[in-house]
Amino acid sequence: MPKYEQQVNEILEAIGGEENIDKVTHCVTRLRLALHDESKVDVDKLEAIDIVKGSFSTSGQFQIIIGQGTVDQVYRDLIEMTDIGESSKQDVKDASAQKMNPFQRAIKTLADIFIxxxxxxxxxxxxxxxxxxxxxxxxxxxxxxxxxxxxxxxxxxxxxxxxxxxxxxxxxxxxxxxxxxxxxxxxxxxxxxxxxxxxxxxxxxxxxxxxxxxxxxxxxxxxxxxxxxxxxxxxxxxxxxxxxxxxxxxxxxxxxxxxxxxxxxxxxxxxxxxxxxxxxxxxxxxxxxxxxxxLGNGITAGFLWLFDMAPAIGGLLYGILYAPLVVTGMHHVFLAVDLQLTGSGDGTFLWPILALSNIAQGSAALAVIFLTKSENLKGLSSTSAVSAYLGVTEPAMFGVNIRYKFPFVIAIMSSATAATFISLNQVLAASVGVGGLPAILSILPGDMPAFFVGMLIAFFMPIILMLIYGKLFMKEKL
Incomplete structure (x- = not known):
């Protein structure tokens, strides 16, 4: 008998049934599905299932956050209980790509190259x-x-x-x-x-x-x-x-x-x-x-001009936009710009902002611990925050922050503030590294003090704003 038979049946019912699944695979923490029609998914019903810690749709894939270890067993039970059959990650990617427009496919191609x-x-x-x-x-x-x-x-x-x-x-x-x-x-x-x-x-x-x-x-x-x-x-x-x-x-x-x-x-x-x-x-x-x-040098010169002539505006805009770019997958475009900047200049001013955005998303997720009664959500918040602090923000963003909206907005506000500060101080990274707390290792030595202040802003500002928001505007805990 499958270990998670009841939960798998509930998941199938919430996503529109077995017939709505084209392909399915899984990664370390999530089920990845190519669905025929995502409009059939009942997100509230899905996320009410005890083993489900969140869900989101990106790049033509619908992903259900289950958790490390558990997701492997859930996937095996799903395959055993249905006639869907096993699929590789590439199978799911190929099936998902068919639902993308040309622009989305171009972004996906860049991601497939750089990842x-x-x-x-x-x-x-x-x-x-x-x-x-x-x-x-x-x-x-x-x-x-x-x-x-x-x-x-x-x-x-x-x-x-x-x-x-x-x-x-x-x-x-x-x-x-x-x-x-x-x-x-x-x-x-x-x-x-x-x-x-x-x-x-x-x-x-x-x-x-x-x-x-x-x-x-x-x-x-x-x-x-x-x-x-x-x-x-x-x-x-x-x-x-x-x-x-x-x-x-x-x-x-x-x-x-x-x-x-x-x-x-x-x-x-x-x-x-x-x-x-x-x-x-x-x-x-x-x-x-x-x-x-x-063309590449022209793009580099454009970014250099913006951050040289109006560093506060450049930092503010990129600090605001980076997290939404991750949601759309367009952040992979800027990896190419980062590599161009590090390869042809003295360093990149964009990548440090990425690192601060990751920290801010992690802190916003972490603060949810103090605003929720759900032990399930507390566990997801803490583990996804650690992941974000180490450079992987998707669990925090899609599993917690975007799910409740206000943590995502607060994280963006904090990221923009920290980004403006380091841009005014002309902080540069010598290379692309781990986009979280370890990012300071990639910062030029003379810029480390200013970047450290930016890290403090990105770390503490979301927590403080989340607690204030919870105190003033939340009538009951999540």
């Missing part, structure tokens, strides 16, 4: 943060003016070798970022991921002028060029760039797939990869690279 490389980027960011602590100037500024311009390795030179090694290990993911993106993008577009890696490495080949040296070379008038039949093509690399490799990967995958359909199997190894890489490389250096390089 697989996030572990490498975040790991590199954390290690780069450790290197910043060792090598960053101003780390001792709070002690005395004499030490204000010195780093730890200036004061303790025996640590310099370790700092250099950490930098090499940490910086590799950013130095060869096009290779990571090429691998993930070509795979996502249906091509050979190995060719994607090769494409990315081509774009950062050491014989090319580094993208980081391009501006200086233009100023000096010595940008290297290839002469192709009377036309000059700049021989520049695309280190730290995102757009060139994205568009080049799409072209590579399309050419590869077209060739595989037309070239006989016996000679595919001799024809497909060489032709696909050669054509993609030529088109990228001649056309795709220059256009997207200019």
């Amino acid at each position: 697989p490389i996030l572990p490498a980027i975040v790991t590199a960011g954390l290690l780069l943060g450790l290197n910043n602590i060792l090598a960053g100037e101003g780390i001792f500024g709070f002690i005395s003016d004499e030490l204000a311009d010195q780093s730890i390795i200036d004061v303790y030179p025996q640590w310099s070798g370790l700092a250099d090694m950490i930098f090499v290990i940490a910086h590799a993911a950013f130095a060869f970022l096009p290779a990571l993106i090429g691998w993930s993008a070509v795979k996502r577009f249906g091509g050979s991921d190995l060719l994607g890696i090769v494409l990315g490495l081509i774009l950062v080949h050491p014989d090319l002028l580094s993208a980081w040296e391009y501006a200086g070379a233009v100023e000096d008038g010595n940008v290297p060029v290839w002469n192709l039949f009377g036309f000059d093509v700049e021989a520049i690399g695309y280190q730290g760039q995102v757009l060139p490799v994205l568009f080049a990967s799409l072209l590579l995958a399309k050419i590869e797939l077209a060739l595989r359909k037309r070239v006989p199997d016996a000679i595919q190894m001799l024809v497909v990869a060489p032709v696909a890489l050669l054509v993609t490389g030529l088109v990228t250096f001649i056309l795709i690279g220059p256009i997207t390089f200019a």
